[in-house]
Amino acid sequence: MNLKRRWALALLALVVVLSGCSSSNVGSGGGGSSNEHSGQDGTTIEISMMSANPYLDEAIKQYKKIRPDIHIEVKEYKATPQTEENTSTEPLTKGDIEKYVQTVSTQLMSGKGADIIVMNELPKDKYVAKNMLVNFYDLMDEDSKFDRNQYYQNIFKYSQNGDGLYAMPFSFALDAFTGNKELLKQANSKIDDQTWTWDEFKTISKKFKEHVSGDYATFGNLFPTQLLSEYIESNYDKLIDQGQANFDSDLFRDMMKQIKSMYDEGDLSAEPIEYSESLFNNANLLDPTTGLAQVLDPKFNIYKKPTVNGQNNGTPFKSYFTLGMNSKSKVQDEAWNFIKFMLSEDMQSTPMVGGFALHKGVVEKQLKDAKQQAVAGTLLGQKVDANTVESKIKELQKLIEGASTNLSSDFKVVSIAVEEFDSYMSGQKSVEDVSKLIQNRVNTYINE
Numbered sequence: 244m245n246l247k248r249r250w251a252l253a254l255l256a257l258v259v260v261l262s263g264c265s266s267s268n269v270g271s272g273g274g275g276s277s278n279e280h281s282g283q284d285g286t287t288i289e290i291s292m293m294s295a296n297p298y299l300d301e302a303i304k305q306y307k308k309i310r311p312d313i314h315i316e317v318k319e320y321k322a323t324p325q326t327e328e329n330t331s332t333e334p335l336t337k338g339d340i341e342k343y344v345q346t347v348s349t350q351l352m353s354g355k356g357a358d359i360i361v362m363n364e365l366p367k368d369k370y371v372a373k374n375m376l377v378n379f380y381d382l383m384d385e386d387s388k389f390d391r392n393q394y395y396q397n398i399f400k401y402s403q404n405g406d407g408l409y410a411m412p413f414s415f416a417l418d419a420f421t422g423n424k425e426l427l428k429q430a431n432s433k434i435d436d437q438t439w440t441w442d443e444f445k446t447i448s449k450k451f452k453e454h455v456s457g458d459y460a461t462f463g464n465l466f467p468t469q470l471l472s473e474y475i476e477s478n479y480d481k482l483i484d485q486g487q488a489n490f491d492s493d494l495f496r497d498m499m500k501q502i503k504s505m506y507d508e509g510d511l512s513a514e515p516i517e518y519s520e521s522l523f524n525n526a527n528l529l530d531p532t533t534g535l536a537q538v539l540d541p542k543f544n545i546y547k548k549p550t551v552n553g554q555n556n557g558t559p560f561k562s563y564f565t566l567g568m569n570s571k572s573k574v575q576d577e578a579w580n581f582i583k584f585m586l587s588e589d590m591q592s593t594p595m596v597g598g599f600a601l602h603k604g605v606v607e608k609q610l611k612d613a614k615q616q617a618v619a620g621t622l623l624g625q626k627v628d629a630n631t632v633e634s635k636i637k638e639l640q641k642l643i644e645g646a647s648t649n650l651s652s653d654f655k656v657v658s659i660a661v662e663e664f665d666s667y668m669s670g671q672k673s674v675e676d677v678s679k680l681i682q683n684r685v686n687t688y689i690n691e
Contacts, residue, residue: 370409411582445505476650
């Protein structure tokens, strides 16, 4: 995969993350919609979001065809001009996101806000603790027409807060490494990705440098703050435990030390590097088609990412678009019907879903279509034996079914950590001082 495509994918991921995140005109109704009428005997559902989301836009468009009596009013915090490709021409800023979070939080705490809320980057833990969100499991249990077995139960389970599901995912991407088979062979390195740690990663990196000549790198295109964010997301339940920060700890200090040492010693680099010239890369397990193409690529193995302590808790995953429902909404039944529509097989089959659909039947069909492409030679540019493709589909399905680490966190908590981390990476402050600063700032934020 060439560099241009890798940067395009990275940019796409960033845009998707931010697109679910912010909106100055967020609804100001008293506890969601107040049964406003739109047309004859119509009901209004109000949705707040940072900026336009293609999947939500398409769902609203299609829902109007079957429920013309329902008016869906979208309140964008920052409406930005859209290109023909349906992407924003103006990137969202950290300030935009923080202002959106503050606006939505203020409305919910005062018993107001929209009926449905795009949850990405919002402080879900705070909202759940204050009973501001509806538990979707309660709605599922009360709805005899909804069959949760059609969906990936593990994604539901590991998207929970406690025993409840308060942010509904609609799709997900898997997080893993690729390892260059030939370069690993030259470095005489074998990997057990069930137990390997970042210390073992460093050991492999040193062997790689000793045995492999040429202009190669262990891992490129990865910024220190990006790796820190991934660390925090992977260990969020340990760093924020029962409403208390745990950043002033050996766990977090060891994280920071490992990151700094890997960049100082050249094991990791933020420099642009061609995919084929790096020992490890982030895997492109973004959806069924790219995922199958990735696992079929004969030049690479797929590995779970290293951990701090060697305790691998399954495949990490990320949901780039989730919705919550305001517990004060007066139109919860209609809001649930719309969310169910977004989870329907027809809607989940649209390309705008962006990722592995939550609906198992949709993913199975897309994998079947991708298999036909692989066998015909249109997926990789060369034909692949049908039995080989089938075995690789099973490998990919195992990764999907083993997804059990949700890369989710509070945007503000991560922002605080990243801001203070820079002073440690530059050598201006010690790891102890930085961990204490982060601890104090995060606790102040949590207790606001």
